[in-house]
Amino acid sequence: MKIVIAPDSFKGSLSSVEAAFSIEKGIKKAFPEAETLLLPVGDGGEGTLDTLVAATKGRRVPVRVTGPLGKKVNSEYGVLGDGKTCVIEMAKASGLWLVPLGELNPLKATTFGTGELIKQALDDGFKSFILAVGGSATNDGGAGMLQALGLKILDKEGKELSFGGAELSRINSIDISNFDSRIQTCTFLIASDVQNPLIGPDGASYVFGPQKGATPENVELLDRSLADWAEAVEKVTGIHLHDLVGAGAAGGIGGAFQAFFPAEIRRGIDVVIEYTGLHQALVDADLVITGEGQVDFQTASGKTPMGVAQAAKLRNIPTVILAGSIGKGIDALYQYGVVSVNSIINKPMQLNEAIESAAELLENGTEQVVRSYFYYRKQNQMKVGL
Incomplete structure (x- = not known):
């Protein structure tokens, strides 16, 4: 299985590169044999x-x-x-x-x-x-x-x-x-x-x-x-x-x-996708994981998760978004190939605590998402086989 990791930065806590490494750690905990390709991206802002x-x-x-x-x-x-x-x-x-x-x-x-x-x-x-x-x-x-x-x-x-x-x-x-x-x-x-x-x-x-x-x-x-x-x-x-x-x-x-x-x-x-070679990286991929600190109605106006999902959808590859927080209006993202939007916050906490623990939260959140995704994928494959 090939998973492309293409997050933006989690502002105030993780650069896009750091976020990509945390996501990879989570994937490996859930699915050690997975092939991972790290491609941190951005949308013109910080990072x-x-x-x-x-x-x-x-x-x-x-x-x-x-x-x-x-x-x-x-x-x-x-x-x-x-x-x-x-x-x-x-x-x-x-x-x-x-x-x-x-x-x-x-x-x-x-x-x-x-x-x-x-x-x-x-x-x-x-x-x-x-x-x-x-x-x-x-x-x-x-x-x-x-x-x-x-x-x-x-x-x-x-x-x-x-x-x-x-x-x-x-x-x-x-x-x-x-x-x-x-x-x-x-x-x-x-x-x-x-x-x-x-x-x-x-x-x-x-x-x-x-x-x-x-x-x-x-x-x-x-x-x-x-x-x-x-x-x-x-x-x-x-x-x-x-x-x-x-x-x-x-x-x-x-x-x-x-x-x-x-x-x-x-x-x-689009500029970042061109220079990072995302389209080439998506060849033969099974899943794309992206994310950023805040996902809400603005995300569908051209921010990183939407752009990554659009590129993945061209190859019929599902995209999962991980976020520090989720606001209103995320439903618009589903038409661009996003299959789920998931918060990495796992308990009530203050903002400063979330920022300090961002790497660990992202790693753990990724692990749970990947476990769920591939469990249901396996179940569906078994049904088809029957």
Whole structure:
């Protein structure tokens, strides 16, 4: 029996690679003779760089950048095995995980560090980029990222705006004269699992702002600020970001890339599947196990488990999802080849306990799922034989 293991990260506890190893341990406890193929994946958010570098036998380049709250942090960009393609993961410079609990502030959080990563990669000679956007602590429309690359965002007095989404309410004009000209000579593939527009009830602020610490009042302010930003961007680029598909990704940075970069945007999981060779790995597989920390209605919008299940369904291979927690709306996943969604939590526990025990919980949860799956598979085969 061949089982393909293709999980995303369990945010805050396990990387996709660590999750894959835990799943494999669980499989071996239940079915020691099983052939396992580990293929950790991601959907453009946190962990995408790790996945692509590992899958292509690439390397990492350390870079010191400005974190989301303006303090310097250690970051990195990745280089694929071809030695030519650079992977910029936004979460490595502007991610939620870089902000201590209780200090989230999307009014002031900046994407400046993401721009610094791109600038360093340009300085190092790269011209082909994969931009993994997701997992950000920001809601600044990508303004900070653009500032790091030479764009000037000015108020009515001609002074440059400071960091943060709230600052965009003071925007008067954009000066592109010093924007890094090398960008137009490069290619940028945006890997994102988000199709939301920039503003409005389905936009960046209303949908993602609360998880970044925004109050209802903050959300309204941030949405108005992004609307002001979109108006200013349209004046200099002619691109209408307001309702552009994907513009709301990662606090609006998806729109910044589409307006100022020669960029193509694709579903993050599709990019990762292509580079990791998932379709080839699925040949002759009997079962696929995937998972992530939270599975709910958003999962069916293009996150890792759905993308993996879709790929497996093309070969009529069943997919099982393991999750730290399960929310509403998972029924939509069953049409994509998912046969079951299972929580790894085996008793009442606090979040910190679940995070600390994630590897063990995932291993044990996998063991039980595999035991059940192959027991009923064997029973069905016996019935058919009769």
